Amino acid sequence: NAGVTQTPKFQVLKTGQSMTLQCAQDMNHEYMSWYRQDPGMGLRLIHYSVGAGITDQGEVPNGYNVSRSTTEDFPLRLLSAAPSQTSVYFCASSPNTYTDTQYFGPGTRLTVL
Amino acid sequence: GENVEQHPSTLSVQEGDSAVIKCTYSDSASNYFPWYKQELGKGPQLIIDIRSNVGEKKDQRIAVTLNKTAKHFSLHITETQPEDSAVYFCAASRGGRSGGFKTIFGAGTRLFVKA
Numbered sequence: 001n002a003g004v005t006q007t008p009k010f011q012v013l014k015t016g017q018s019m020t021l022q023c024a025q026d027m028n029h030e031y032m033s034w035y036r037q038d039p040g041m042g043l044r045l046i047h048y049s050v051g052a053g054i055t056d057q058g059e060v061p062n063g064y065n066v067s068r069s070t071t072e073d074f075p076l077r078l079l080s081a082a083p084s085q086t087s088v089y090f091c092a093s094s095p096n097t098y099t100d101t102q103y104f105g106p107g108t109r110l111t112v113l
Numbered sequence: 114g115e116n117v118e119q120h121p122s123t124l125s126v127q128e129g130d131s132a133v134i135k136c137t138y139s140d141s142a143s144n145y146f147p148w149y150k151q152e153l154g155k156g157p158q159l160i161i162d163i164r165s166n167v168g169e170k171k172d173q174r175i176a177v178t179l180n181k182t183a184k185h186f187s188l189h190i191t192e193t194q195p196e197d198s199a200v201y202f203c204a205a206s207r208g209g210r211s212g213g214f215k216t217i218f219g220a221g222t223r224l225f226v227k228a
Contacts, residue, residue, distance in 0.1 A: 004156075033216075042119075042202055042218035043157070050212040059217070090156050098206050098214035099145045099164065104156030 001026050004105035006091050012111045013081040021076040021108050023091030031094040032074040033058070033102070034066065036087040043090065049074055081112045115140040117205050119219025127227050132190045134222045136203035139184065140215075143205035146179060146186050151200045151221075160201075161188070193226045200224070 007022045025032065033048040035058075045058030049068040063085060065077040074093075078085060089108045094100040118137045126132050138146075144165035149157035163170045163177045163186065170177050174193075179186040190197055200223050206216040 040122075040220055042117075042220045043204075044218070045216055048214070054212075056209075056211075056213045058215075092156075097212075098208060098216065099162075101159050101162075102147070104149075104158065106154075106156050 003027065004091055004093055004103050006089075006105040006108050008108060009106070010109050012113065013078075014113050015081060015083060017081050019078055019081065021078075021089055021091075021110070023074045023076065023105060024072050025074075025091075025093040025103070026072065027093060027095075027103070028071060029093035029095050029103075030071070031096065031098065031100070031102075032068065033092045034064070034074070034076045035090045035092065036060065036085075037090060037107075038087050046076065046089075078110075083112045086110060086112045115205075115215075115217050117203060117217045117219040119203050119222055121222060122220065123223045123225075125225040125227065126193050128193060128195060130193055132188075132193050132197070132224055132226075134188045134201055134203070134224075135185065136187070136205075136219050137183075137185050138205035138217070140205060140207060140217070141184065142207045143184075143217075144208075145206040146177070147204050147206070148175075148177060148188050149202045149204070151202065153199075157202060190224075193224075195226050195228050198224055198226045 034046040035043040047066040091105040147162040203219040
């Protein structure tokens with residue numbers, strides 16, 4: 001199993017550009033989540049999904065969109081990038097509930113100029 | 114809003130000594146408390162977790178204690194080794210509507226183990 005994979009590893013955007021961060025898992029997990037990690041602030045939940053076709057907002061959803069058309073994939077879309085979205089983004093998955101072990105991807109480091 | 118406070122932000126210990134990291138949460142509905150280890154350039158990895166119906170859990174050199182009345186939980190690492198050096202995060206989670214959930218992370222503790 002590859003586990004949780006994320007692409008790209010690094011990305012630089014200009015203010016106002018849009019892009020999609022990719023996340024995929026091959027463990028047949030129902031739960032998938034997106035977090036952002038900023039210095040001194042830990043991880044904050046952006047959006048999550050409890051199964052294909054079902055998504056919900058986390059703690060900091062503004063400026064981001066998600067969709068879950070398959071069990072495997074959970075892309076995160078930045079609609080119009082802002083410097084405040086400069087961060088490291090982590091995708092995670094877990095089998096069935098929030099109390100199952102979460103497996104994190106290696107992260108995407110995003111810089112918005 | 115709900116938050117999780119984690120202390121200390123930095124901890125330096127001698128190899129073989131014990132390390133203790135403490136977290137306090139505000140949401141009394143939280144019922145799941147995982148701890149993660151994050152090495153440089155990698156994603157967090159679960160090292161131990163505890164549910165609200167348990168007061169203590171141990172896995173080899175790692176233990177976690179939970180005091181629900183005080184809304185306080187702690188990570189204990191005994192016989193520390195240089196490879197324990199990393200950033201450690203606590204988190205507090207609870208279920209929500211329609212299978213959803215809410216997770217709040219602490220700000221992290223950078224642990225240095227000196228050989």
